Amino acid sequence: MIATVTLNPAVDKTYTCTRFLPGQVNRMDSVRNLAGGKGVNVAKVLRQYEYPVRTLGLLGGYSGELIRDHVTDIGAECRFTPVAGETRCSVNILSQDGYVTELLEPGPEITEEEIRCFLADYEKGITDCELVILSGSVPGSVSPGIYRDLIHRAAKREKKVLLDTSGIFLRESIGAKPFMIKPNIKELEFLTDRKIQGLRETAEAAVSVNEKGIAHVLVSMGAKGILYVKEGKILRAKAPGVHALNTVGCGDSVVAAFAMAYQKGMDDEEMLKFCVGISAANAATLENGVIPMTLAGELMEKAEVESIRL
Ligand SMILES: Nc1ncnc2c1ncn2[C@@H]1O[C@H](COP(=O)(O)OP(=O)(O)OP(=O)(O)O)[C@@H](O)[C@H]1O
Ligand SMILES: [Mg+2]
Known part of the structure; x- marks a missing residue:
């Protein structure tokens, strides 16, 4: 079993258009809403190759339900921790002139109690997993050092952590020595x-x-x-x-x-x-x-x- 952790999942909205011009009305040719967030994408790939996957992280609201349904449909175990806020949308605008424009929302407010619940779900959720994959950003209200804590908790249980994140989240957690970045x-x-x-x-x-x-x-x-x-x-x-x-x-x-x-x-x-x-x-x-x-x-x-x- 492989565990993926997505603290800041998103519904990926992909628009296609001829050209995208900031400051103007832009009509889109098509739109698709898909379950996303880096850990969810990792889980999708693993499921295509039929690896057993458990998805952990934080999910809330209607967007959260869309992601929960998708994760279950692809045959991954869905063990996200419910939160009161609404899971975000990430917008990807593909224009025919070759430009890709991304709009990334910061993610919902997460309370300390929700983090406590998540940490308990995480510890339980990784018990029978050899690998733990931590992916993507962290909602603004959560400490950027959370990955360091998650790596330490995994290491105590002799789990190997693969970490794919950026900026301060990566810098803050490198001292905890993930197995792979x-x-x-x-x-x-x-x-x-x-x-x-x-x-x-x-x-x-x-x-x-x-x-x-x-x-x-x-x-x-x-x-x-x-x-x-x-x-x-x-x-x-x-x-x-x-x-x-x-x-x-x-x-x-x-x-x-x-x-x-x-x-x-x-x-x-x-x-x-x-x-x-x-x-x-x-x-x-x-x-x-x-x-x-x-x-x-x-x-x-x-x-x-x-x-x-x-
Ligand atoms: N145009 C391309 N053609 C072939 N392979 C590609 C191309 N773009 C990316 N890849 C493959 O995908 C890998 C990951 O891509 P990239 O370096 O863009 O990751 P990234 O910046 O972390 O992307 P993201 O965070 O959006 O997942 C590359 O190392 C390469 O092997
Ligand atoms: Mg990346």
């Missing part, structure tokens, strides 16, 4: 407090994080693929070329792929090919967290992994 370049820059240009600087920054006791550092570099550091060894997997339709959420598919690879006992090279294959296939679809599995399999075969020395 998956920053993109911007997140790695913030974490290491440096500007990063090119593969060499990316590798140097990732090695510095690995040296701080993070066993697996996977840096996702968009269409440039993944740079991976483990025990000081650096590998780079090139992203297979695809016609990308929507790259939002590709990072979530990398995290899901890493979790599956870990549970299957894949070696590093196989794991990286699996990660870039699944995430490139995800980039080729409009919907976050939906993997065309045949395409993913073909892309994995084509993927190339090389060793890098500093």
Whole structure:
């Protein structure tokens, strides 16, 4: 069983339009409402590959119900903690001129009592899980240090934590030494407090994080693929070329792929090919967290992994 934790889930609203112009009336050609939030997307990918998943986190209101229904429909165990506030919507506007505009709400107010209930649900919910995946942002009213607490609680129970978050949430929790982190370049820059240009600087920054006791550092570099550091060894997997339709959420598919690879006992090279294959296939679809599995399999075969020395 794999546990995913989504403290700030969202209904993903995807609009398509010809052009999106700020400050003007914009008519949309289509709209779709889908259950989202990073941990929910990870769960979607894991369920497509038929891994048992338990979803934890905070859910409230009508948006919360939509997410609860979806999570149950895909066959994941839904163990979200109910909250009084309304789960947020995240808006993604895809315009035909190639621009992608995202509007991200901060999330509902969460009370201290709700957090206490969540912590109890979390401790209970991870008991029979080997891996715990913490993904995404944290609602504004919750301490940015909460992931540090969740990592410590998981470590006490000998669970391995995969952490995919950004900014202060990542920086605050790194000292708790999650088993794996998956920053993109911007997140790695913030974490290491440096500007990063090119593969060499990316590798140097990732090695510095690995040296701080993070066993697996996977840096996702968009269409440039993944740079991976483990025990000081650096590998780079090139992203297979695809016609990308929507790259939002590709990072979530990398995290899901890493979790599956870990549970299957894949070696590093196989794991990286699996990660870039699944995430490139995800980039080729409009919907976050939906993997065309045949395409993913073909892309994995084509993927190339090389060793890098500093
Ligand atoms: N255009 C693309 N073509 C092929 N593969 C891609 C493309 N964009 C992303 N990927 C794959 O997806 C992985 C994750 O993408 P990215 O680095 O954009 O993650 P991210 O910034 O964390 O995204 P998000 O947080 O929205 O999930 C990349 O490492 C790469 O393997
Ligand atoms: Mg990401």
